[in-house]
Amino acid sequence: MTTIALLGAGGKMGTRLTDNLLKTDYRMLFVEPSEAGQARLAERGASVTSLDSAVAEADLVILAVPDNRIGQVAHEAVPKMKAGATLIVLDAAAPHAGHLPQREDVSFVACHPCHPSVFNNDETDPEAQTDYFGGIAARQDVVIALISGTEEDYTRAEAVIRAFFAPVVNAHRITVENMVLLEPVLAETTAATCVVIIKEAMDEAVRRGVPAEAARAFILGHVNVELAIVFGEIGSPFSDGALKAIQTAKSILFKDDWKRVFDEDVIMASIDEIVGQ
Known part of the structure; x- marks a missing residue:
């Protein structure tokens, strides 16, 4: 069974991802330092794991933290990840700025939701019609960049990204440079x-x-x-x-x-x- 560590799981973006990942068969480890975030996770029936324990066990580590903390959290988490694991970040700004640490036996992937299109006017579900952000009921595309790693790493990460941004129609593979544009x-x-x-x-x-x-x-x-x-x-x-x-x-x-x-x-x-x- 694939194990996923979600860092910042009780935050604004983290709870969106948590809600979708709880619907999957992945083994989830939730990391959340704030009391308010922990309370939001408790409401969802999710318990909290320490960063050290979660990262050491995870096959994939997702950073659902603010852009200005990605570098700091990545430098704390990446050295503790097991060989062959993948780090997923939800934006290209920090990777493009060189804020991710280097590690040859860990792969890195950046992704971002496209959000439901303004021309997505064939949604019939009322919840989907007002899901402007996506990740709840409305269909959307995503963009994904393999920063480093193998095709197998990319395929595994894409499946997880499709799960936490669901429902996803197309996953567009691009570069970090494309994503910043x-x-x-x-x-x-x-x-x-x-x-x-x-x-x-x-x-x-x-x-x-x-x-x-x-x-x-x-x-x-x-x-x-x-x-x-x-x-x-x-x-x-x-x-x-x-x-x-x-x-x-x-x-x-x-x-x-x-x-x-x-x-x-x-x-x-x-x-x-x-x-x-």
Whole structure:
């Protein structure tokens, strides 16, 4: 039987993983130092194991800890792992920044959920329809990077990742460098910023007299169809008026060199903020 040690099991992300892994046949060892986290695990019928004991027994060790603690916890856990075991981290920032320790007889894997797509509109289960994060009822894809190790290590890790992010449709194999371009650059630096601007624009329309409910209904409906147009989900193009508005507004809303967020120096500055905060 495969043994898994989940570090940070009672935390925000850890409890999500705990809930799914408790449904599997894996032998689970839960590590959680905080009293609040231990109480959350107790509510789920899970008991706590010390880090030393859990890591020494585990075939796979999962770090469900904040980005700025991954390096510290990894340096504590990896030397105690048994040969042939695998360490799984839930983000690429720390590995890309070189915060993981080196050990040739242990494999390392990074992963991240894609979250349910905005075009996942064929979900019929009410719980799935409101599972925006994923890992509960809505289907999602995941991305996985083998940092070091064998194909067998990757296959074993993928099965576990599919289990704790379930229900998973596709597991996209990428590199750590790819994963960093996806997050923080694409998902947070770019997309989250644009979404925040959309909300601020809606608030400004309300401040200028548009009823709040009307503004919300209008923008959320338009964002839905605009995403479908831009990402090729429907054949309808933007209207001529919309195309002119986009061309005019780009120079107002964005700097010409905005794609500089993909440059390595900007990426590393962002990662340093993430793992060092």
